[in-house]
Amino acid sequence: MTRTGNPAPPAAPLSSGTIHRHVVWGAAITALGGLLFGYDTGVISGALLFIGKDFHGLTSFDKELLTSILLIGALAGALAAGKIADRVGRRPTVLGTAALFVAGVMLAAFSPSYAVLVGARVVIGLAVGSASMVVPLYIGEVAPPRVRGALVSFNQLAITSGILVSYLVDYGLSSSQNWRLMFGLAAVPAILMFTGMLFQHESPHWLVAQGREDEARKVLHRVRGEADIDAEIAEVRELSERNSSFREVLSPAVRHVMIIGVTLAVFQQITGINTIIYYAPTLLKSAGLGSSAALLANVVNGAVNVAMTIVAIRLLDRTGRRPLLLGGTAGMAAGMVVVALTFLLGGDQLHGGTAYIAIAGLLIYTGSFAIGLGPVFWLLISEIYPVKIRGQAMSVATMANWGANFVVTISFLTLLGAIGNAGTFFLFGGLSIVAVVYFQRQVPETRNRSLQDIERELGLPRGAIADTAAQVPAQVPEPDV
Numbered sequence: 001m002t003r004t005g006n007p008a009p010p011a012a013p014l015s016s017g018t019i020h021r022h023v024v025w026g027a028a029i030t031a032l033g034g035l036l037f038g039y040d041t042g043v044i045s046g047a048l049l050f051i052g053k054d055f056h057g058l059t060s061f062d063k064e065l066l067t068s069i070l071l072i073g074a075l076a077g078a079l080a081a082g083k084i085a086d087r088v089g090r091r092p093t094v095l096g097t098a099a100l101f102v103a104g105v106m107l108a109a110f111s112p113s114y115a116v117l118v119g120a121r122v123v124i125g126l127a128v129g130s131a132s133m134v135v136p137l138y139i140g141e142v143a144p145p146r147v148r149g150a151l152v153s154f155n156q157l158a159i160t161s162g163i164l165v166s167y168l169v170d171y172g173l174s175s176s177q178n179w180r181l182m183f184g185l186a187a188v189p190a191i192l193m194f195t196g197m198l199f200q201h202e203s204p205h206w207l208v209a210q211g212r213e214d215e216a217r218k219v220l221h222r223v224r225g226e227a228d229i230d231a232e233i234a235e236v237r238e239l240s241e242r243n244s245s246f247r248e249v250l251s252p253a254v255r256h257v258m259i260i261g262v263t264l265a266v267f268q269q270i271t272g273i274n275t276i277i278y279y280a281p282t283l284l285k286s287a288g289l290g291s292s293a294a295l296l297a298n299v300v301n302g303a304v305n306v307a308m309t310i311v312a313i314r315l316l317d318r319t320g321r322r323p324l325l326l327g328g329t330a331g332m333a334a335g336m337v338v339v340a341l342t343f344l345l346g347g348d349q350l351h352g353g354t355a356y357i358a359i360a361g362l363l364i365y366t367g368s369f370a371i372g373l374g375p376v377f378w379l380l381i382s383e384i385y386p387v388k389i390r391g392q393a394m395s396v397a398t399m400a401n402w403g404a405n406f407v408v409t410i411s412f413l414t415l416l417g418a419i420g421n422a423g424t425f426f427l428f429g430g431l432s433i434v435a436v437v438y439f440q441r442q443v444p445e446t447r448n449r450s451l452q453d454i455e456r457e458l459g460l461p462r463g464a465i466a467d468t469a470a471q472v473p474a475q476v477p478e479p480d481v
């Protein structure tokens with residue numbers, strides 16, 4: 001294992017079509033982790049209705065615990081996965097995550113008691129948290145810069161598809177009340193992910209960071225073809241030769257990108273997306289809609305989420321990240337204001353036309369999230385950190401995301417009680433406007449740049465990370481506007 005040792009003779013170059021296929025397959029297999037993330041967070045809404053028939057006497061708190069304990073597991077999973085991915089590699093981490101998914105969903109499907117089911121939700125949460133950071137990390141490092149935005153955002157497409165599939169499965173199995181199968185079906189994509197990943201390569205950037213350049217060269221040859229592999233290896237090597245302890249995540253030179261990632265994470269959640277994803281049917285029912293109308297509106301909302309994510313994937317590498325982030329978040333504010341005004345003017349019981357206006361507001365909000373803050377958050381945190389600490393730095397942002405998700409989810413119903421429907425949605429709208437202002441000032445454009453260029457441009461000059469004593473000032477480049 002050498003840093004500069006003789007390069008292994010490269011395998012025969014592949015045609016660009018084949019290269020594309022390799023990268024796309026890698027992205028698709030790992031994105032099954034996103035599908036499981038979406039499915040496992042979404043499935044509980046329907047399953048909750050039927051768990052009580054096997055485990056009698058469950059209180060509301062028992063149900064809330066079952067829902068939100070997954071988010072705590074996810075927080076811990078994101079923390080552990082970053083360290084593991086930097087230490088043992090991205091590929092084994094994906095494999096371990098898939099195995100954990102299989103174990104968790106099987107335990108849930110066969111749980112003999114409520115306590116075991118809670119334990120199973122923790123295990124699933126660990127896997128969800130781990131997948132949520134290691135999937136964008138892996139895809140971001142394997143993808144060529146010009147299509148990185150689209151490929152990393154496969155993950156967000158998978159998350160939204162997972163949520164939609166879970167709504168449909170819940171709906172389809174509701175007549176049989178088979179909540180065990182609702183959980184258990186997730187074993188299928190988990191097994192596919194494990195098997196598919198066995199045939200994938202380790203991330204070339206991680207290999208270089210470990211000094212395993214011969215292996216990195218082989219992988220790059222497969223996924224980049226004839227492109228300038230030596231230059232890419234030299235760049236990643238140069239950047240990764242800097243120090244690598246977790247303390248660097250908090251060093252002055254890295255702090256500004258850490259703050260951008262964590263703030264994006266928190267804004268993605270405190271602007272309210274999961275209050276809609278988890279509670280829309282409950283909300284619409286309490287506003288006077290019938291059950292089936294509320295469930296139908298929910299499925300439409302899930303479909304809009306998927307459709308607009310596809311639009312985002314087509315645009316991210318063309319228009320760039322910033323226009324979608326800014327426009328999308330402004331659209332979220334507009335959608336929330338429509339919902340809030342409907343409740344303010346129409347009262348908490350919606351009738352006829354006002355119900356449709358509220359649903360339209362929800363769809364504008366979800367569609368705008370899906371085109372901007374949804375995919376862009378996960379994409380940017382795979383792009384803005386230095387290679388040597390990328391796994392750990394992504395963990396921090398991902399944990400912030402799960403932590404904020406937990407706080408919002410656990411307090412939403414209380415918030416509705418305290419400041420009412422209109423007040424709550426005005427609050428989310430207002431926070432979306434604050435987010436737009438912050439993004440406008442702080443978030444850099446990363447379109448069509450190599451991860452190495454981004455690392456340089458984000459003001460991490462040579463030695464800056466190691467030299468905390470020198471207090472190298474961090475520079476954020478002028479955002480492209």
Ligand code: BGC
Nearest residue numbers: 159160273274277305374375
């Ligand atoms: C968020 C999740 C959310 C999902 C909705 C993701 O980007 O991180 O919290 O449930 O989008 O589509």
